[in-house]
Amino acid sequence: VRLEGEHRFPTSVEESYALLQDPAALRECMPGCERLDVVTESRFDLAMSVPVPAVKGDYRGSVEILERDPPHAFRMKIEASGSTGFVNADARMRLESVDGGTLVRYEAEARVGGPAASVGQRVLTGISRHQVNQMMRSLARYGAGDERRSWWRRLLARLGFRR
Amino acid sequence: VVAEDRYRAEDGAEEVDIDYEALPPVTSIEAAMAEGAPAIHDSAPDNVHVWFHRTTGDVDGAFEAADLTVEFEMRTQRYAAVCLEPRASLARYDESVDEITWWVSSQTPHLFRTALGQILKMPEHRIRVIAPYLGGGFGQKTLVHPDEALIPLLAKLLRRPVKWTSDRREDLHVSMHAREQTHKVAAAVRGDGRVLGIRAEIYADNGAYSCWPVSAALDMGQAADNVTGPYDIPAYERRAYAVVTNKAPVGPYRGVGRPHGCFDHELLMDEVARRLDMDPAEVRFKNFIREFPHVTPSEFHLESGDYVRTLELGLEKFGYEERRREHDELARTGVYRGTGIAFNVEQSAHGKSEWERKGVMIAAGYDTAEMRVEPDGKVRLAVGLHNHGQGQETTMAQIAADQLGLEVADVNVVFGDTGQVPYGFGSYSSRATVYCGGATILAAQDIRAKATRIAAHMLEANPDDVELADGAFTVRGSPAHAVAWADVAKLANHRPAKLPPGVDPGLDSIRKYMAAEWGSFANAVHLVEVEVDVETGVVEILRYHVVEDCGTVVNPTGVEAQIHGGIAQGLGGAFLEDMAYDDSGQHIAGTLMDYLLPGFTEVPDVEVHHLETPSPINVGGFKGMGEGGCINVAPALANAIRDALSPLGDVWITETPITPQLVLDKLAEARA
Numbered sequence: 163v164r165l166e167g168e169h170r171f172p173t174s175v176e177e178s179y180a181l182l183q184d185p186a187a188l189r190e191c192m193p194g195c196e197r198l199d200v201v202t203e204s205r206f207d208l209a210m211s212v213p214v215p216a217v218k219g220d221y222r223g224s225v226e227i228l229e230r231d232p233p234h235a236f237r238m239k240i241e242a243s244g245s246t247g248f249v250n251a252d253a254r255m256r257l258e259s260v261d262g263g264t265l266v267r268y269e270a271e272a273r274v275g276g277p278a279a280s281v282g283q284r285v286l287t288g289i290s291r292h293q294v295n296q297m298m299r300s301l302a303r304y305g306a307g308d309e310r311r312s313w314w315r316r317l318l319a320r321l322g323f324r325r
Numbered sequence: 326v327v328a329e330d331r332y333r334a335e336d337g338a339e340e341v342d343i344d345y346e347a348l349p350p351v352t353s354i355e356a357a358m359a360e361g362a363p364a365i366h367d368s369a370p371d372n373v374h375v376w377f378h379r380t381t382g383d384v385d386g387a388f389e390a391a392d393l394t395v396e397f398e399m400r401t402q403r404y405a406a407v408c409l410e411p412r413a414s415l416a417r418y419d420e421s422v423d424e425i426t427w428w429v430s431s432q433t434p435h436l437f438r439t440a441l442g443q444i445l446k447m448p449e450h451r452i453r454v455i456a457p458y459l460g461g462g463f464g465q466k467t468l469v470h471p472d473e474a475l476i477p478l479l480a481k482l483l484r485r486p487v488k489w490t491s492d493r494r495e496d497l498h499v500s501m502h503a504r505e506q507t508h509k510v511a512a513a514v515r516g517d518g519r520v521l522g523i524r525a526e527i528y529a530d531n532g533a534y535s536c537w538p539v540s541a542a543l544d545m546g547q548a549a550d551n552v553t554g555p556y557d558i559p560a561y562e563r564r565a566y567a568v569v570t571n572k573a574p575v576g577p578y579r580g581v582g583r584p585h586g587c588f589d590h591e592l593l594m595d596e597v598a599r600r601l602d603m604d605p606a607e608v609r610f611k612n613f614i615r616e617f618p619h620v621t622p623s624e625f626h627l628e629s630g631d632y633v634r635t636l637e638l639g640l641e642k643f644g645y646e647e648r649r650r651e652h653d654e655l656a657r658t659g660v661y662r663g664t665g666i667a668f669n670v671e672q673s674a675h676g677k678s679e680w681e682r683k684g685v686m687i688a689a690g691y692d693t694a695e696m697r698v699e700p701d702g703k704v705r706l707a708v709g710l711h712n713h714g715q716g717q718e719t720t721m722a723q724i725a726a727d728q729l730g731l732e733v734a735d736v737n738v739v740f741g742d743t744g745q746v747p748y749g750f751g752s753y754s755s756r757a758t759v760y761c762g763g764a765t766i767l768a769a770q771d772i773r774a775k776a777t778r779i780a781a782h783m784l785e786a787n788p789d790d791v792e793l794a795d796g797a798f799t800v801r802g803s804p805a806h807a808v809a810w811a812d813v814a815k816l817a818n819h820r821p822a823k824l825p826p827g828v829d830p831g832l833d834s835i836r837k838y839m840a841a842e843w844g845s846f847a848n849a850v851h852l853v854e855v856e857v858d859v860e861t862g863v864v865e866i867l868r869y870h871v872v873e874d875c876g877t878v879v880n881p882t883g884v885e886a887q888i889h890g891g892i893a894q895g896l897g898g899a900f901l902e903d904m905a906y907d908d909s910g911q912h913i914a915g916t917l918m919d920y921l922l923p924g925f926t927e928v929p930d931v932e933v934h935h936l937e938t939p940s941p942i943n944v945g946g947f948k949g950m951g952e953g954g955c956i957n958v959a960p961a962l963a964n965a966i967r968d969a970l971s972p973l974g975d976v977w978i979t980e981t982p983i984t985p986q987l988v989l990d991k992l993a994e995a996r997a
Contacts, residue, residue, distance in 0.1 A: 245339040273909060280915025281494055 163272045163290050165253075169298040171264040173305040175257050178264035179233035181305045182255060188225070191300035193293050196220075204228065208242060214289050216282035217274075219246035233257055247276025266298065327479055327487060350571045350910035354507055354528045357568045365533060365569045374531055374541040374567040377549075381622035382560030384513075387522025391513035395596050399588050400980035401959070403505035403530065404902040406578050407922060410460025411496035412470060415488040416477035426453045427477045432462040432711050433751030434743050436538060436687060440469040441477055453744040456751075459713035463894070464577035466713070467753045468501050468536045494915045502904050503578030505530040506548060506585050512593050513560075518603050518611045522560030525552050525589065531567045532574040538687045541567040544575055544582050546683060547672075550623035551586025555632045555670045555848060556594075556612040561622035571910045577753070579894060580956045583672065591667040591960035592979055595967065599975070605666055605964065606640055624682060625672060626843035628942045630874060635936055636668060636850050639872040642934050643852040648868075656972040662856045662867065665965025667957035671847040671875075673755035673949025678842040689750035691839040692760035696725065696768040698776070698832035700818040702796075702811030704729065706765060707739040709749010710757035714890075715951060716883040717757050723879055724762050724945070728769030730793045731810065747835055755949025758879060759845055763944035764838035771834035780813045782825035838944060845940050847948040849873040849888075851957035855965040859973065859992060862985030864900070864966055866929040871957075874936040875950035876943070884950060885933045891954015892931055897923045899959040899981050959983075970995070 171178040181187050185206055189198040197209035204227045211220050223242030230236045240251040253270035274286055282289070326337035351357045351365055357372040364370045388394065408430075415428040425447065431437045434454040442449045459466060472489065480487040491500065509526040529545035549565040594612070598605040613632040620626055640646075645664065652662045675683075677690025695707040706725050712718050722736035729735075739745050749761070773793060780798035781788040790801045798813065800806040814832060816823050821830040854868035871888055878884055901921040905914045914920040939946025963978045966988065970976040974995030978987065 275909065275911045277494065277915065279907075280498060280912045281919070283913045283915075283919050 163274060163287050164270070165272065165290055165294055166267075166269045167291075167294070167298075168265055168267045169302060170260070171266055171302045171305055173264060174262075175259040175264045176233045177305060178266060179236075179257055181301055182266070183227055183236065187301055187304050191297050191304050193296050193300075198225070204230075208240070210242065214285070216285055217246060217278040217289060219244045219278070221249065223249075243276075247274060247278030249274050268294070268298075270294070327483065350908075352570055352572065352906055352908060352910045354505075354530050354568050354570070357530075357570050358528070358566075365571060369569055372569040374535055374569055375545075376564070376566045377546070378564045380562040382522065384522045384524060384560040384562040387513040387560040388524075390515070391521055392516040393514050393600055395512045395514055395593060395600065397510055397592060397596065397977075397979050399508040399510060399585070399592060401504050401506050401585060401588065401898070402902075402980075402982055403502050403572070403575075403904040403906075404578075404898050405497070405500065405502045405904055406461065406463035406465040407497065407902075407917075407920065408459070408461030408463060408465065408500075411491035411493060412466065412473055412500055413488075413490040414473035414476040415486065416480035417486040418477070418481045418484060420484060424451050424453065425477050425481065426455065428455045428457065429473055430459050430462075430466050431456040431751070432459070432464075432466045432713060432753055434711065434741055435709070435748055436467070436750065437469055438743050439687070440537060441474060444474055445478060445481065453742070455744070456711060456741040458741075459711075462711070462713040462752070463579040464503075464581060464753055465501050467539070467751070468576045469538075470500065472499070493917060497904070497915055497920055498912055499573050501536055501576030501578075502532060502573045503544065503575055504584070504898065505575065506545065508548070508552075508585060508589055510552070510589050510593065512597075514597050514600075516601070518597055518601055518608045520556060520558050520593065520597065520612055522562075523552055523558055523593075524562045525549065525564075527563060527565040527585075529565075529567050529575065530570050530572065532570055532572040534574040536574050536576040539577055539685060541575070542684065543577055547582025548585035549582070550625065551583045551672065552589045553621055553623065554587060554590035555614055555668050556590060556609075557614045557619075558612070559622065572906055573912070579891065580952045581754070583669065583952065583956045584895070584898070584959060587667060587669045587956050588960045588963075591669075591957070591964060594666075595964045596977070605968075606636065606645065609636060609666065609668055624843070625670070625846060626841070627670065627846045628841060628940055629876075629938050630670070630846065630848050631936070631938055632668065632848055635848055635872050635874055636666075638934060638936060639666075639850040639852050639870060642872065642932065643854075643868065643870045645852065648854055652969070660856065661859060661969045661972065662854060663965045663967065663969025663971070665853045665855070665961040665963065665968060666850065667961035667964065668850045669848065669953060669957045671755065671849065671948075671950060671953040671956065673845050673847055673951070674759035674840050674943075675754050675756065675844040676840055676842040679844045689754070689756060690842070691837050692749045692756070692764055693747040693835065693837050694761055694764035694768045695747040695835045696765065696772055696833060698772060698814045698817070700815050702735070702809075702814035704731065704736040705739060706736055707746040708761040708765065709740075709747060709751065710761040711741050711751040713752065715752065715757070715887060716880065717752065717761075720758055720879045720883055721761060721765055724765050725769050728766055729773060729810070730795055732796075752951075755847075755951040757949075757951075758947045759840050759940075759943055759949050760838055762879065762947050763840055764836045766944050767836040767838055768834040771836065772832050775828070776810070776813050776817070776832055778825060778828060779817055780808050782828075783808050783813065783816065783823075840944075841940070841942040845876070845943055845948040847873065847875040847950045847953060849950070849953045849957060851892075851961040853961045853965045855962065855969055857966055857969045857988065859970070862988035862992070864962065864983065864985075864988065866962075869929045869931045870934065871931060871954075872934045872936060873950060873953060874938050874948075875953075876938060876940040876948035877946035878935055878937060879947070881935060884935070887951055888933050888954040889928075889931055891952065891956070892958055893923050893928045895955035895958025896927060898955070899962050899983055900927070901982060903982055
């Protein structure tokens with residue numbers, strides 16, 4: 163699966179650069195993320211649950227940040243596997259200051275394998291795009307401040323789930 | 326993971342974490358044969374399981390004498406049987422008698438018993454294999470798959486019955502795939518349309534392993550044997566390779582190599598017609614084998630047939646001339662319709678010498694019928710064939726009833742249980758009616774002769790004067806002087822003192838029948854009319870006619886049903902089905918939404934016309950025809966599409982699946 167796109171962040175390029183690598187922000191904003199533990203400053207362990215039919219399941223793996231060029235670019239490698247298959251993603255992020263905010267451009271190549279790939283072919287690209295868009299939107303909101311979190315996140319937080 | 330119910334087993338399986346070390350994948354014929362390709366098995370450093378190179382006749386001479394040469398590359402995708410009922414296995418071990426009973430979806434119960442004996446190191450007489458009705462076999466269920474064979478092993482280890490049923494994803498993933506081949510064909514053609522010789526390079530993507538018992542050699546070998554088809558082509562050179570790739574293994578699937586051979590010779594005929602501006606039917610008439618018996622360059626001993634008549638009848642029933650005139654007129658209004666012909670000789674009932682020639686170590690060159698007349702006159706017929714939807718119980722009962730002057734309902738046909746039937750090879754390679762039909766006739770003749778002798782004794786007549794018809798023996802010329810079949814059966818079984826001197830009690834016979842040593846060759850032509858939508862590339866089938874000649878027809882409805890089902894499968898392969906992998910070797914057709922099968926809306930009405938040229942070398946005159954339906958479909962459609970689009974350019978499709986996109990791409994190429 164090949165993905166590319168761009169998102170506008172309200173934060174400055176330096177803040178956005180930090181945000182995109184911030185374990186706390188990623189933990190909050192990555193859809194289905196259940197655990198994100200810092201192993202080193204450029205490597206996190208990851209546990210996530212994907213609720214989408216056909217690729218539904220629990221995945222464990224790691225996030226690695228490489229080729230840092232603050233605050234303009236970095237590369238992020240995600241490897242996760244679970245009972246329903248595995249995902250290896252390699253994403254290149256480029257940041258650019260625009261109108262007081264930041265334009266984040268990404269190009270990613272994701273390889274999905276195992277049962278998830280054999281039964282989920284038709285929906286994989288759609289699901290991946292959706293997950294990435296959701297993460298980027300959430301990160302942008304997270305950067306702008308908690309009050310702009312989605313209503314259901316806030317509801318869950320009030321009810322004592324997650325955080 | 327073995328558990329008490331499926332839920333626990335699935336949960337347990339989820340906990341299994343396998344750490345794979347990924348090696349560079351080899352996922353196509355080209356990649357496997359490329360210089361420096363990684364070797365998948367140390368034993369096959371060139372990634373070739375099996376290969377052969379054979380030449381018959383003067384091929385160089387044929388090409389020198391040719392007025393033109395035709396060359397093309399034919400490709401068929403990987404697809405599979407996809408039985409309605411995926412494979413299943415259930416085993417019970419009885420410790421007290423050291424016996425395994427194995428219920429398994431198998432077309433060949435006795436061969437599965439041999440395999441299990443070798444796997445468990447158990448003697449065969451301690452194994453009983455029961456293969457009940459199957460929801461489809463299509464060759465896939467002649468193969469012993471590792472997963473199903475594991476179940477009896479577990480039952481023995483655990484001392485408990487163990488069951489496993491493949492789900493659809495597993496079935497698509499590992500039940501033996503089929504068909505993926507590439508052929509490079511060159512033909513030497515004379516100016517009058519006669520094909521003088523063929524050179525073919527044949528490559529089959531056999532996946533990572535061979536299969537048991539027929540091996541990786543079968544698919545490519547049978548394809549290589551069938552390239553000359555019904556045509557008298559004296560010179561033929563073939564190089565065939567079974568190539569290893571990192572994909573699921575490939576095994577026989579209805580047609581086995583014959584769809585590829587047919588695709589080759591039928592594309593060739595239409596290309597010759599186009600190049601020489603001849604009618605496609607005329608080119609076929611020009612090249613048909615006309616005298617029988619005939620031995621082809623591939624050593625097919627064609628025993629009989631009338632190919633000219635088959636095609637003539639097809640053209641007449643289809644309305645070939647009118648259709649073609651109509652199509653020319655319609656093309657002027659922007660409606661693109663065309664006709665396609667595909668003729669095939671169906672190699673069936675491979676005989677003992679044919680299997681030996683192929684190098685197969687288990688040669689299904691005979692089969693067995695065990696017939697017993699019960700004391701009430703009803704007949705128990707146990708046969709070595711396996712019925713998995715073909716209606717063989719009816720066919721065999723008809724043959725027996727005909728021989729014994731009884732009703733079909735008087736015969737009970739037993740099959741599919743090594744504890745109940747005599748030794749046999751099950752059903753595959755369109756062999757059941759030829760072998761078990763022949764054996765049934767022989768057994769019935771024994772019984773009829775003996776029953777006639779007993780009846781004559783009861784009637785105090787000369788056996789030569791006694792006739793059997795409609796359930797009674799009568800003395801010729803005095804119909805009132807009669808004894809019922811049931812009374813003869815009762816006496817034979819229950820009143821031994823009343824038997825004629827020297828006659829043993831009972832009415833039974835076990836007969837083996839070893840059919841024609843090279844097999845038997847049926848033939849059929851498919852004629853199809855299509856309309857191609859040049860905006861969308863969608864091909865609609867408007868008319869489909871088949872003329873088949875499988876020798877003596879026992880049950881016309883059964884024959885037609887075989888053809889209808891075969892055509893549905895052929896259409897699946899021609900248009901829809903694709904067992905796709907991505908570049909990394911990931912299988913990506915894991916559901917029936919990704920792997921598209923034809924439904925009833927895609928399958929056209931098919932008109933079947935029968936011709937009967939009985940086999941002169943088989944008892945009963947039967948020829949096998951179980952696979953033919955699916956063999957001719959793709960070439961008939963490719964030829965029809967080419968014909969339909971001919972006013973716009975030459976749209977020559979030499980590959981499957983013929984998707985709307987492929988039609989559009991080829992059309993754009995032809996227009997450019």
